[in-house]
Amino acid sequence: MRKSGQHDSGDAHAQGPWSFEFDKMQARVAAVRIHAHALAEELPTHQHRQGQLAMVLRGTVTCEVPGALWMAPLHGGFWIPGGVPHSLRVSPGGNVCFLFVEDAAAVMPPTCCALGISPLLRELILRLVVMAGDPQCEPRAQRLHAVLLDELVRMPTEALYLPVSEEPRLRRLLDALMRDPSDRTTAAQWASRLAMSERTLTRLVQLETGMSFGRWSQRLRLIVALQWLTSGLSVQQVANDLGYDSVSAFIAMFRKAMGQPPARYLAQRR
Incomplete structure (x- = not known):
């Protein structure tokens, strides 16, 4: 290593x-x-x-x-x-x-x-x-x-993972979001950065990952959230660090994805 x-x-x-x-x-x-x-x-x-x-x-x-x-x-x-x-x-x-x-x-x-x-x-x-x-x-x-x-x-x-692609433009997108998962740049803005149309980007993400741009970026934030929560960060801190407007918005996302709120999920894992 x-x-x-x-x-x-x-x-x-x-x-x-x-x-x-x-x-x-x-x-x-x-x-x-x-x-x-x-x-x-x-x-x-x-x-x-x-x-x-x-x-x-x-x-x-x-x-x-x-x-x-x-x-x-x-x-x-x-x-x-x-x-x-x-x-x-x-x-x-x-x-x-x-x-x-x-x-x-x-x-x-x-x-x-x-x-x-x-x-x-x-x-x-x-x-x-x-x-x-x-x-x-x-x-x-x-x-x-x-x-x-x-x-x-x-x-x-x-089976909680993030689908990824070796397509060079999507690798740039992944690397940027991994460095800053709170980045709320829209698909249209990312498309401009990557020198393509928004339609091309959304099709490419769907083709390469099997997910829409919104679902894919949300899955990335969910996995990062799980890492941070199990490392001891509070729900409020994780919500803030991931760029959510409120703690309740983060909890709603987590509940929808995992079937239960963060506190209950962590309690069961412990």
């Missing part, structure tokens, strides 16, 4: 002090912990045969797979099946555990998904990180693997 702005050849190995050699993994399950410092830590697009769970302890993790952007909130995670090309970005100051699972070890979802993390699963993964590389811990680690996998397959899933 590298600092933002660095690149590698895109092979299956993370470079640097947090390197993990996927092709030399011998156990059914392995875990590694990543600490990002003042700068974001990035791993360019790569793939490996093992499935991967990203579990967030502090900060956020963004994962991009073909056609979709996943953002894991604090104390949550997402699952990436083996063989799926993906890139990862850990926010500055982030603290993340990555759990690698051999395909034959557990029956996991065949597609990417957000995954709930129970307190038991969290502690099992953290214990596995501590045991890594210690031969004396091997018998205990084998017993821990069985319990961990049994808990892992029971975790609830959620």
Whole structure:
């Protein structure tokens, strides 16, 4: 995993002090912990045969797979099946555990998904990180693997992601909104910035993402809101930071999208 702005050849190995050699993994399950410092830590697009769970302890993790952007909130995670090309970005100051699972070890979802993390699963993964590389811990680690996998397959899933496109103009739009999700620039204004007509932009967004411009930009803000809320920000602060005219307007959007208001949603997740 590298600092933002660095690149590698895109092979299956993370470079640097947090390197993990996927092709030399011998156990059914392995875990590694990543600490990002003042700068974001990035791993360019790569793939490996093992499935991967990203579990967030502090900060956020963004994962991009073909056609979709996943953002894991604090104390949550997402699952990436083996063989799926993906890139990862850990926010500055982030603290993340990555759990690698051999395909034959557990029956996991065949597609990417957000995954709930129970307190038991969290502690099992953290214990596995501590045991890594210690031969004396091997018998205990084998017993821990069985319990961990049994808990892992029971975790609830959620298909909450942002459809994305490699079309260059839409990438510019995505990057701008990710930098400032409170930006309320209209479709007509974005079309002018991107040197196209509003009709062309709205058709392009629909074609590439399967959503209207309004729904797509709202989904982005919803995912960002979930990250911020689970990181400890208040509903009022999130509403303000996302550019909503009032807290009630934000709550109404959240309720419509998630089926319940933010406070109830967070209480159930905790």
